[in-house]
Amino acid sequence: MRAICFYFQIHQPFRLKHYRFFDIGNDHYYYDDFADDDIITRIAQRSYLPANEMLLDMIRENGKKFKVAFSISGTALEQLEQYVPEFIDSMKELAATGCVEFLSETYAHSLSSLYDPEEFVAQVKAHDEKIFQLFGQKPKVFRNTELIYDDDIASMVYGMGFKAAITADAKHVLGWRSPNFLYSSASAPKLKLLLKNGKLSDDISFRFSNPEWASYPLTADKYINWINELPQEEQLVNLFMNYDALGELQPRESGIFEFIKALPRFAAEHDIQFWTPSEVVSKFKPVAELAVPYPMSWTDASRDTSAWLGNTLQQEAVRKLYSIGERVRLCTDRRIKQDWNYLQASDHFFYMSTKHNDDGSVHSHYSPYDSPYTAFTNYMNVLSDFMTRVEEQYPTSIDNEELNSLLLTIRNQEQEIERLHREVEMMRNNIVQDTTGDFPVDEPVPAPVVEQPAPAPEPEKKPAPKKKAPAKKPAAKKAPAKKAEPKKPAAKKPAAKKTK
Numbered sequence: 234m235r236a237i238c239f240y241f242q243i244h245q246p247f248r249l250k251h252y253r254f255f256d257i258g259n260d261h262y263y264y265d266d267f268a269d270d271d272i273i274t275r276i277a278q279r280s281y282l283p284a285n286e287m288l289l290d291m292i293r294e295n296g297k298k299f300k301v302a303f304s305i306s307g308t309a310l311e312q313l314e315q316y317v318p319e320f321i322d323s324m325k326e327l328a329a330t331g332c333v334e335f336l337s338e339t340y341a342h343s344l345s346s347l348y349d350p351e352e353f354v355a356q357v358k359a360h361d362e363k364i365f366q367l368f369g370q371k372p373k374v375f376r377n378t379e380l381i382y383d384d385d386i387a388s389m390v391y392g393m394g395f396k397a398a399i400t401a402d403a404k405h406v407l408g409w410r411s412p413n414f415l416y417s418s419a420s421a422p423k424l425k426l427l428l429k430n431g432k433l434s435d436d437i438s439f440r441f442s443n444p445e446w447a448s449y450p451l452t453a454d455k456y457i458n459w460i461n462e463l464p465q466e467e468q469l470v471n472l473f474m475n476y477d478a479l480g481e482l483q484p485r486e487s488g489i490f491e492f493i494k495a496l497p498r499f500a501a502e503h504d505i506q507f508w509t510p511s512e513v514v515s516k517f518k519p520v521a522e523l524a525v526p527y528p529m530s531w532t533d534a535s536r537d538t539s540a541w542l543g544n545t546l547q548q549e550a551v552r553k554l555y556s557i558g559e560r561v562r563l564c565t566d567r568r569i570k571q572d573w574n575y576l577q578a579s580d581h582f583f584y585m586s587t588k589h590n591d592d593g594s595v596h597s598h599y600s601p602y603d604s605p606y607t608a609f610t611n612y613m614n615v616l617s618d619f620m621t622r623v624e625e626q627y628p629t630s631i632d633n634e635e636l637n638s639l640l641l642t643i644r645n646q647e648q649e650i651e652r653l654h655r656e657v658e659m660m661r662n663n664i665v666q667d668t669t670g671d672f673p674v675d676e677p678v679p680a681p682v683v684e685q686p687a688p689a690p691e692p693e694k695k696p697a698p699k700k701k702a703p704a705k706k707p708a709a710k711k712a713p714a715k716k717a718e719p720k721k722p723a724a725k726k727p728a729a730k731k732t733k
Contacts, residue, residue, distance in 0.1 A: 280480035307340035337372035343577035391421035403536035413467035442487035453495035
């Protein structure tokens with residue numbers, strides 16, 4: 234038996250309008266609403282809505298034998314609610330079948346996992362609340378923005394309570410190993426890892442309608458045969474792709490919908506089943522630990538983070554953005570919070586890439602700008618205005634380093650207060666235990682000692698009350714407190730000064 238996991242991601246950033254230098258301080262609305270409406274509506278009509286209808290038909294025809302997983306960012310859900318509300322309704326209908334699982338991710342499809350752990354945790358929480366609000370599911374499996382993953386991210390993800398995460402099949406990490414197994418994290422061994430099969434995923438996403446491809450045309454029976462011919466021990470195939478591959482990247486005329494719809498029938502002939510990620514995690518055991526010291530992703534040939542952080546333009550923009558993270562979280566302005574989410578979308582930095590060859594063509598295909606330098610200039614103009622607004626909401630005369638140091642000090646003080654509170658509670662419990670012993674039958678239980686107006690001794694020096702002690706005994710212990718500490722001779726002070 235072999236299992237297939239189908240994953241579809243939906244992410245659409247709020248597109249920035251052309252924002253010039255002299256707009257800074259005058260115009261605080263940064264988005265091209267007409268472009269957003271046009272793009273999301275066009276894609277939904279060509280891809281998302283017919284694909285949802287197709288998946289619903291497949292579930293009705295195959296029952297519980299066909300299942301699928303979705304990863305939809307919070308910002309994409311906001312756009313879909315605003316411009317294509319019928320998509321949300323159709324997605325709710327899919328969720329009600331019990332054959333659809335929703336994954337967790339960052340709300341803004343951001344790079345916060347690499348720069349701001351506190352923001353990362355907050356975004357994941359906000360995203361999962363949105364998923365529960367709309368579809369009634371609490372995500373159990375995590376997928377980071379563009380499948381970015383390393384050992385540090387694994388520890389954070391496991392710390393948030395997730396059982397598993399899906400990431401990329403980067404060759405420089407896997408080496409000779411196959412992605413068609415369940416692995417576990419080296420830094421968090423209880424966190425299971427599902428790895429995307431890049432080759433089989435891209436056969437559908439990018440090569441399906443290419444007549445120059447050696448395997449063209451791709452049919453459902455041919456594709457299932459490829460999976461069936463894998464080594465017998467490789468029992469898991471994770472297919473991860475953009476949802477707009479169905480109907481947009483691969484147009485309806487290519488036969489993509491008929492291809493997907495025919496997959497379950499041919500899979501059943503070879504005892505290949507469709508499972509959700511949670512089912513895979515519960516039924517399969519990891520074969521080995523996977524150590525990932527440096528971040529990897531599913532983007533570009535290098536499978537690293539260079540698509541968003543590969544040049545100085547991108548690095549400066551991201552660094553500047555996250556330098557104000559603490560201040561934004563201190564703000565109460567709802568509009569600032571919203572802009573903060575929209576400006577974190579990884580696409581803004583993707584457009585600034587200066588790569589060439591095949592990777593460069595992919596970046597330029599998705600970018601609305603003439604060049605990466607135009608993308609950088611436009612973004613930095615917007616960010617400059619946004620930072621000014623944050624400063625007005627949270628005015629301060631100290632720089633970011635001083636602010637971060639101050640906030641760290643406050644956190645340390647809170648931790649110290651909590652520690653002392655625990656120690657006081659332990660001392661109080663010990664006192665209660667000591668005073669609840671058995672007393673002689675012929676003696677009355679001593680009443681609790683009333684605190685005298687005289688200053689009490691230091692808590693550390695106060696001895697715990699002894700069992701069976703007479704009631705008058707604590708009063709006798711006040712005598713040492715009255716002893717005056719001998720004063721130092723006055724002549725010694727000037728003598729000390731002369732020696733200096």
